[in-house]
Amino acid sequence: MKKPSAKSKKLPIKWYYGGISGTLAVSATHPLDLAKVHLQTSKAQSKRFISVFVKVIKNDGVLGLYNGLSASILRQITYSFPRFGLHDWYKNTVSKKRKVSVVENVMAAGFGGAIGGITGNPADMINVRMQNDMKLPEASRRNYKSAFHGLFQVFKNEGFKGLFSGVTMTTNRAILMTIGQGAGYDQMKLILLSTNLFDDNPATHILSAFGAAGIATFLTQPFDVMKTRLMNAQVGQYTGLGHCAKDILLNGPLGFFKGIVPAFVRIGPHTILLFIIKEQLIKYF
Template sequence: MAQVDKTKRIGRWYFGGIASAMAACCTHPLDLLKVHLQTQQGGKIGLLQMGVRVVKNNGILGLYNGLSASVCRQLTYSMTRFAIYETVKKQLTKDGGVMPFYQKVGVAAIAGASGGFVGTPADLVNVRMQNDIKLPKEERRNYKHAIDGIYRVVRYEGPTKAFNGATMASSRAVLVTVGQLACYDQLKAMLLTSGFFVDNMNLHLTSSTLAGMIATLLTQPLDVMKTRMMNAPPGTYKSIMSCAVEIGKNGPMGFFKGFVPAFVRLGPHTVLTFLFFEQIRQNMGDDPVS
């Protein structure tokens, strides 16, 4: 039997969504704390203090509030972007070619914009469910789960409300997908050619960690604005610019509020996503590029 070159394996379109959902189950508490930090205006509470407050007020399960929406978001947003990226990548490399970095960035940008739009309803519900425990009891939305949340948004607030913040979500998704998918592929290829790495877990861990750092750096300002816009009552912000002006009242660092938990969350999520992705791809015996 001919030997299979594992370095040329391309994941099937749904692998990324499954891997991202698995990673979300592990990193959800960090994502929740990030949302809490980003939605406080002028607050001084740090990551650990916020974690203690959530557990004290709502118990340990409070850290997993909105988990169903987080998983739903990955099964829409991440599955779409991975599907587009991996499918196009497979077509462009089917004759044994190698995608130059600019092509990876271009494909990742299109995939991210598409995934960000598709995943906006679940993302909106995710932010609301995570932030619900901070609100007074009479103001809480109390969504039972992600599907209930999306249904209630569409029914009582209108279909367009489900895509509130879609522009910001898609813009952020472009940057995070470039940082994650394109940079992961490029870093992985560069490390392989260095001669110090082989295609194993050490390579995947190093590449995904660096990709997570790049993605966090690129996306943090947009992530803060996206979270604010999605969680704000109707009419609070007239535009993205008005949201930016409001955040800017706290100074430039207001755009990087929650940066540490954002990296702590996005870094492990990126690492786990690609470790799961590579493992699923290997175990499923996906066909290598011909």
Template sequence: MSSTDKLPRWYFGGLASAIAACFTHPLDLIKVQLQTRHGEKVSIAPMTVELVRKNGIMGLYNGLSASLFRQLTYSTTRFAIYDMTKIYIGKDISFTNRILVAAFAGAIGGWIGTPSDKVNVRMQNDVRLPPEKRLNYKHVFHGLWRVYKTEGFSKLFSGGATASVRAGVMAVGQLSFYDQIKKLLLRTSYFKDDLTTHFTASFGAAAIATTLTQPLDVVKTRIMNAKPGEFRERNSFMDTQS
């Protein structure tokens, strides 16, 4: 391999995801608020104003520690598996194989990140609850310990199947489509391997990934935020519809 070949640095993927979470966390919190309001019709702007009025601007960052820990576990794992497998297979990996590798990498990462994802969802939902009904997790490790002590170890992974499927689909949209879109762009005379191309491919892949995972994301959020016994674990996909 020549010195000019660019090798992927999978750990940069986890770090970049964690940095991005610092900027997108308020939007993610608002998304969770919308997803957990069963049947309620509410607009984003009034809801955001209400949250800030009740909790202050920092209330929009509730659960940030859990979001960061999730990215450092889930995203780092999926990038590591995906990029290292691509290196092993070689440059001529087909789009179909990219999809399969991305789905596998995302599913494994999603399962590993389930406990911190669960704490993140609960901390984000806490800000809309009355003070007496809040879980009041101080940070991700406090939340993980509380779930373990009060609900049992297995509950740390409740919603894990849905999270894994969702993460697998997300990885397909983000990773395999990113590579494919970038490859198609570089075949034209308008793009070269620079920041513009990477941004364009990332934007397109993100739009595809979000569209693919939105239904699963709603199911995952509701399962993770559910009270013990609210949804039957074996039929969690169907129970969230009832």
């Protein structure tokens, strides 16, 4: 019997590989996420992410770039495990019987993203607030000591409902992010391998992840901007989603794509690291 080639060999994907990969990747890319949050909550149009890094280091030192890391890791645990887990579980289940269609792949990614967006919303909100806290006047800072302290303070002061502030935006963004990253990666990899110019190796994984990151960034940026604004808002600042969108539109429609460069700079490395780690987990375990 002919031994399967690197291009055709199918390896099992455990449901938790994506969550582990996302958690490890975010530990390296957290400073980029912090810069993105600072840009999205700023009303200044001329700010650049490099200036954010300089300002944070100047005011809070290098460790300031990792402000909110505990919340970022908790977010990945509550967000990436379900979104990639459900997506991969569906693909594994169906692929035992037949080939998974593109539409099915997109729908499975979207469903996984929706669940992940809901379960990850509380930690995501704390992550945004902790990252943005350092740029606020001392009297306005929330001063969360950790992700769990932040969750407790939100529950205490804003109630259970407060933990899901911005959940509509988080869920919509998570759906599009998982479609872009999960289904997008699968399709990009399939296209590259079908040309017979690429093998199933790290170079192909990087190119596929780079393309997936571009798709995910473009799809999610408007929702990401509104999500960040809603989560970081003081109680009563916005009456709803429409009010938030109107506030952003005061500076023009490009306000919905504010911070798209640092968003891609963050999502790109994160997506590449995520899928490199995930592919290695598949290969070795």
